[in-house]
Amino acid sequence: MSGSDGVVWAWSTIVDKLVSDERVTSAMRGFVTLAEPRGVMAGTIYLEVPNEFTRSMIEHRLRLPLMKAISELDAEHGITTFAVVVNPEIEPESESNDSLPGDERPESVAIVEPVTTTEREPQQSIEDSRLNPKYSFDNFVIGGSNRFAHAAAVAVAEAPAKAYNPLFVYGESGLGKTHLLHAIGHYAQSLYSGIRVRYVSSEEFTNDFINSIANNQGNQFHARYRNIDVLLIDDIQFLQGKAETQEAFFHTFNTLHDHNKQLVITSDLPPKHLTGFEDRMRSRFEWGLITDVQTPDLETRIAILRKKAQNDQLQVSHEILEYIASKASSNIRELEGTLIRVTAFASLNRQVVDMPLVQTVLKDLITLDEDNVISPIDIINHTADYFKLSVDDLYGSSRSQTLATARQIAMYLCRELTNLSLPKIGQLFGGRDHTTVMYANKKISELMKERRSIYNQVTELTSRIKQTNRYN
Numbered sequence: 116m117s118g119s120d121g122v123v124w125a126w127s128t129i130v131d132k133l134v135s136d137e138r139v140t141s142a143m144r145g146f147v148t149l150a151e152p153r154g155v156m157a158g159t160i161y162l163e164v165p166n167e168f169t170r171s172m173i174e175h176r177l178r179l180p181l182m183k184a185i186s187e188l189d190a191e192h193g194i195t196t197f198a199v200v201v202n203p204e205i206e207p208e209s210e211s212n213d214s215l216p217g218d219e220r221p222e223s224v225a226i227v228e229p230v231t232t233t234e235r236e237p238q239q240s241i242e243d244s245r246l247n248p249k250y251s252f253d254n255f256v257i258g259g260s261n262r263f264a265h266a267a268a269v270a271v272a273e274a275p276a277k278a279y280n281p282l283f284v285y286g287e288s289g290l291g292k293t294h295l296l297h298a299i300g301h302y303a304q305s306l307y308s309g310i311r312v313r314y315v316s317s318e319e320f321t322n323d324f325i326n327s328i329a330n331n332q333g334n335q336f337h338a339r340y341r342n343i344d345v346l347l348i349d350d351i352q353f354l355q356g357k358a359e360t361q362e363a364f365f366h367t368f369n370t371l372h373d374h375n376k377q378l379v380i381t382s383d384l385p386p387k388h389l390t391g392f393e394d395r396m397r398s399r400f401e402w403g404l405i406t407d408v409q410t411p412d413l414e415t416r417i418a419i420l421r422k423k424a425q426n427d428q429l430q431v432s433h434e435i436l437e438y439i440a441s442k443a444s445s446n447i448r449e450l451e452g453t454l455i456r457v458t459a460f461a462s463l464n465r466q467v468v469d470m471p472l473v474q475t476v477l478k479d480l481i482t483l484d485e486d487n488v489i490s491p492i493d494i495i496n497h498t499a500d501y502f503k504l505s506v507d508d509l510y511g512s513s514r515s516q517t518l519a520t521a522r523q524i525a526m527y528l529c530r531e532l533t534n535l536s537l538p539k540i541g542q543l544f545g546g547r548d549h550t551t552v553m554y555a556n557k558k559i560s561e562l563m564k565e566r567r568s569i570y571n572q573v574t575e576l577t578s579r580i581k582q583t584n585r586y587n
């Protein structure tokens with residue numbers, strides 16, 4: 116660990132930035148003055164504080180401004196994050212453990228303490244929370260494009276309803292918003308045993324609401340959405356223009372917020388640009404913290420591919436990952452799709468993933484201009500045509516093998532090539548559940564590695580769809 120003048124200098128620069136940050140209240144500044152920088156190791160600046168309460172306040176309430184200040188430091192300091200350690204020996208004599216600096220106690224500083232093992236409540240089941248185990252903070256790659264959103268998400272998971280409420284994350288499709296939502300849920304559950312978390316897309320919320328009216332089950336609906344500690348709602352833009360559902364969400368929002376429950380909302384646009392929403396709704400979205408996720412730069416794209424290759428135990432060299440990241444689209448979902456194609460092709464041909472192989476595969480994957488948006492209808496029409504089926508066959512419920520595979524390929528391509536969410540795709544294919552689309556996605560990714568016919572069908576179809584779009 117390096118504990119030099121450089122560290123003290125870096126810390127005083129950070130403190131200056133915090134002091135001029137209007138989000139940092141005077142009480143919070145007091146906590147900062149209690150921290151002493153001890154050194155930097157592997158990019159982490161270690162701070163010592165006199166007690167647990169100060170550590171909690173810095174980690175939970177100051178994480179975001181601190182991370183922001185750190186990100187603005189000169190690169191020469193080599194500091195990318197911070198860690199806080201309690202050392203009671205630096206306790207100032209005149210101060211008791213729980214008196215706040217400046218004698219100011221903000222109104223809602225109660226920290227939700229993690230529950231000890233002796234007082235554990237039964238864990239909420241995965242089905243109840245609807246969290247996808249695939250998406251956690253551990254496999255989320257942090258880069259310049261998402262550092263702020265990631266820090267905010269961690270802060271919210273560590274101190275639900277205390278840090279930022281609601282947290283509103285916006286950005287284009289496929290940039291990791293859903294991933295962050297699930298990661299918040301998992302992390303909060305790991306910290307607070309018994310915490311009730313629920314992930315829901317806004318389409319599912321709408322369907323739940325409509326069903327509750329149709330079946331006269333308003334009470335169950337209210338209980339389901341108000342009896343939770345952390346509500347994670349994805350793609351709120353889909354509530355656009357749905358006055359009744361918005362009204363239901365408005366009341367859900369108010370009840371949860373009034374009871375100090377956490378809300379995290381994602382959207383493709385920031386609140387002020389969301390059309391078809393009442394002002395009272397938009398203004399609530401702005402109550403907490405708004406942050407965006409941007410398109411990742413090359414380094415982050417490479418790091419994401421590397422993580423993906425590591426998780427899926429794919430043998431792909433750094434050079435190849437770099438090449439794919441430089442050629443493929445900046446939409447991370449499409450980037451991952453390209454890696455799946457490359458490794459599937461190699462596995463089918465029992466070849467190693469080398470440069471000539473990657474170039475062959477990428478040749479078939481024409482990258483479209485940003486203005487060329489592929490519509491799901493095009494995908495469905497092309498798929499029906501390719502398999503000599505009717506469009507109604509794809510929407511329908513027949514389970515014959517050929518039809519089921521064609522339908523799954525169409526769903527896979529809708530997921531890879533469009534911005535549609537899983538529930539939206541499910542709806543398109545005759546009102547199927549989003550888990551059916553998830554299953555189709557997984558199945559086709561796997562089948563492409565095992566069956567050449569499937570690989571060829573997916574590749575040919577992709578290229579037909581993209582060709583048509585290109586010349587339209």
Ligand SMILES: Nc1ncnc2c1ncn2[C@@H]1O[C@H](COP(=O)(O)OP(=O)(O)OP(=O)(O)O)[C@@H](O)[C@H]1O
Nearest residue numbers: 254255256288289290291292293294419447448534
């Ligand atoms: N920083 C990241 N690290 C690792 N994987 C990522 C990252 N960002 C995105 N991904 C992956 O990219 C894919 C698309 O991300 P995700 O579904 O979260 O996007 P989204 O912004 O919610 O898109 P949409 O608005 O279309 O729902 C997922 O497989 C996700 O795990």
